[in-house]
Amino acid sequence: MCGFVREEKKEHVIMGKTIAQKIFDIHLVDRPTPDTYVLRLDAVFCHEITTPIAINDLIARGKDRVFDPKKIKAVIDHVTPAKDGNTAAQGKILRDWARRHGIDDFFDIGRNGVCHALFPEKGFVRPGFTIIMGDSHTCTHGAFGAFAAGVGTTDLEVGILKGVCAFRSPTTMKVTINGALPAGVFAKDVILSIIGRIGVNGATDKVIEFGGPAVSLMSMEERMTLCNMAVEAGATCGICAPDKTTVEYLWPFIQEEFTTPQEALEAYARFEPDADAVYDQILTHDVSNLTPQATFGFKPDNIKPVADMAGTLVDQVYIGSCTNGRIEDLRIAAQVLKGQTVHPRVRGIVSPATPKVYAQALEEGILQIFMQAGFCVTNPTCGACLGMSNGVLAEGEVCAATTNRNFNGRMGKGGMVHLMSPATAAATAVAGSIVNSGLFKG
Amino acid sequence: MKPFNGQVLFLDRSDINTDEIIPARYLTEISKEALKPHLLEDLSLEEFDPRADISDKRAVITRSNFGCGSSREHAPWALEVNGIHVVIAQSFARIFRQNMFNCGMLAIELPGTIIDQLFNRFAGRTAEIELDFNNGRLKVKNQEQEEIVPFVISDFDRSLVEAGGWVDFADKHY
Numbered sequence: 001m002c003g004f005v006r007e008e009k010k011e012h013v014i015m016g017k018t019i020a021q022k023i024f025d026i027h028l029v030d031r032p033t034p035d036t037y038v039l040r041l042d043a044v045f046c047h048e049i050t051t052p053i054a055i056n057d058l059i060a061r062g063k064d065r066v067f068d069p070k071k072i073k074a075v076i077d078h079v080t081p082a083k084d085g086n087t088a089a090q091g092k093i094l095r096d097w098a099r100r101h102g103i104d105d106f107f108d109i110g111r112n113g114v115c116h117a118l119f120p121e122k123g124f125v126r127p128g129f130t131i132i133m134g135d136s137h138t139c140t141h142g143a144f145g146a147f148a149a150g151v152g153t154t155d156l157e158v159g160i161l162k163g164v165c166a167f168r169s170p171t172t173m174k175v176t177i178n179g180a181l182p183a184g185v186f187a188k189d190v191i192l193s194i195i196g197r198i199g200v201n202g203a204t205d206k207v208i209e210f211g212g213p214a215v216s217l218m219s220m221e222e223r224m225t226l227c228n229m230a231v232e233a234g235a236t237c238g239i240c241a242p243d244k245t246t247v248e249y250l251w252p253f254i255q256e257e258f259t260t261p262q263e264a265l266e267a268y269a270r271f272e273p274d275a276d277a278v279y280d281q282i283l284t285h286d287v288s289n290l291t292p293q294a295t296f297g298f299k300p301d302n303i304k305p306v307a308d309m310a311g312t313l314v315d316q317v318y319i320g321s322c323t324n325g326r327i328e329d330l331r332i333a334a335q336v337l338k339g340q341t342v343h344p345r346v347r348g349i350v351s352p353a354t355p356k357v358y359a360q361a362l363e364e365g366i367l368q369i370f371m372q373a374g375f376c377v378t379n380p381t382c383g384a385c386l387g388m389s390n391g392v393l394a395e396g397e398v399c400a401a402t403t404n405r406n407f408n409g410r411m412g413k414g415g416m417v418h419l420m421s422p423a424t425a426a427a428t429a430v431a432g433s434i435v436n437s438g439l440f441k442g
Numbered sequence: 443m444k445p446f447n448g449q450v451l452f453l454d455r456s457d458i459n460t461d462e463i464i465p466a467r468y469l470t471e472i473s474k475e476a477l478k479p480h481l482l483e484d485l486s487l488e489e490f491d492p493r494a495d496i497s498d499k500r501a502v503i504t505r506s507n508f509g510c511g512s513s514r515e516h517a518p519w520a521l522e523v524n525g526i527h528v529v530i531a532q533s534f535a536r537i538f539r540q541n542m543f544n545c546g547m548l549a550i551e552l553p554g555t556i557i558d559q560l561f562n563r564f565a566g567r568t569a570e571i572e573l574d575f576n577n578g579r580l581k582v583k584n585q586e587q588e589e590i591v592p593f594v595i596s597d598f599d600r601s602l603v604e605a606g607g608w609v610d611f612a613d614k615h616y
């Protein structure tokens with residue numbers, strides 16, 4: 001609150017602003033009450049699980065319209081190919097709607113992938129954007145310096161119809177990540193350790209602004225992993241200031257807009273936080289001595305060092321999802337798996353997050369390594385991550401997963417999920433029980 | 443406005459997540475009514491029997507961070523089709539709370555001390571609530587005693603409940 005409250009009282013005094021406050025300022029449409037900010041949206045993302053009900057409701061209200069077909073992006077990703085009549089119907093509703101409204105950026109089977117991996121890869125996310133989606137891990141897109149928030153179906157419906165969404169003030173927790181990551185320790189371990197520290201309720205109703213030397217060193221893929229799990233601490237959005245790495249990633253998509261990357265960098269600098277920005281909370285987190293982490297219970301803040309969980313038997317290893325199904329993740333897992341075989345008791349499943357990731361992994365010989373190790377390679381989909389298809393657990397089974405949620409029943413009723421990095425998951429697949437990868441020398 | 447009065451379901455745990463409220467395997471349902479038998483099916487809470495314990499309940503009183511996890515509006519819908527239109531907690535996850543108001547339902551936050559008191563005095567036996575929306579007061583009572591507690595919701599949330607949800611409000615204003 002602090003920044004906004006003060007600003008209200010003395011409008012002429014310029015207070016330092018956080019990234020989210022800057023984005024809110026330039027998107028503000030209305031403040032129906034002092035604590036409600038109605039923002040104009042730059043993009044509305046849609047998938048086949050939460051959007052069909054919004055579409056049907058709009059039809060029922062006689063309001064089957066979209067605010068701007070160019071700003072709506074849609075994908076069938078959770079269950080694809082459809083597994084039964086219901087999921088086929090969900091896909092059909094989304095498909096027909098996209099056609100009917102001329103939504104060109106609609107990704108159906110063969111071109112589809114996990115939403116939070118696919119949309120950034122297509123260049124749909126830019127610094128300073130406001131984005132909503134009927135999906136809690138929409139916070140992933142904050143990696144680009146955007147304000148991206150998961151919403152329910154009603155907010156999505158209004159977003160589709162009007163291109164606006166209401167939020168409370170963007171109270172921000174700054175998390176400065178210091179130090180350099182030791183070998184074999186990854187962005188996933190960092191975010192797990194932060195959630196373990198602040199708890200599943202630690203950032204509720206707040207934006208987490210990630211910064212510091214360790215974040216500057218991270219690739220966009222790693223920043224996406226970091227921001228992806230912000231919601232597991234209750235955050236509205238995880239956000240990283242745009243920098244050179246952001247511009248490099250985006251360059252193929254923005255080269256018409258700017259003459260040089262330097263010019264883009266200067267333009268995006270307006271979404272950097274001010275040095276005197278007012279934060280609700282500041283946390284520093286040193287990762288120089290961090291070890292690989294994993295979850296042990298049904299809450300994402302039940303975190304332990306992997307070493308303390310060594311020997312925990314697993315039935316399945318799942319590598320994929322919007323957290324860790326990108327090319328870098330597959331490369332790391334392949335590095336661990338190369339020349340190894342999956343333990344005979346373990347079922348290994350890898351789901352490259354997008355067709356591009358799949359094609360790259362194929363070209364680099366990564367899929368071959370997975371297959372030689374005995375992994376099943378699925379098409380790009382959410383699949384097992386939420387226990388809807390492609391690797392649901394049986395009662396009493398245990399899965400080591402690179403996903404983001406270990407809730408009771410998440411991957412199948414009565415199943416247990418341990419969250420970890422792709423390196424740890426790959427090593428666990430070989431060992432048959434949870435173990436540190438050889439990449440970690442600690 | 444939706445009805446808010448009736449018997450209370452006490453859920454004595456924090457961090458009850460959306461997968462526990464309505465598991466993902468039911469998200470392929472296209473009608474809200476189909477969610478009805480599955481409310482709280484996966485809740486980890488000792489001695490909780492979803493089918494028996496939910497019937498006839500019209501309100502939930504619980505601890506902190508209720509509704510954390512997924513954005514699924516199926517969670518409020520699963521409550522709604524079971525006739526539960528109000529949840530009272532120490533705190534809520536953001537998306538869940540917003541979803542409740544967007545559907546014209548109530549997510550009321552009360553201080554931890556008051557929640558403790560309500561649990562101590564009323565949990566484990568049949569209790570009812572009566573909600574005075576206009577004056578921001580709720581009464582929890584059983585045969586022997588009652589407690590009246592003031593509550594505050596933002597003016598915006600209030601207008602959503604009055605308008606019957608966010609779609610109608612937004613369509614009128616933007």
Ligand code: SF4
Pocket residue numbers: 078114115116135137321322323381382385386403404
């Ligand atoms: S991969 Fe999992 S967490 Fe990510 S969008 Fe799909 S279901 Fe959700």
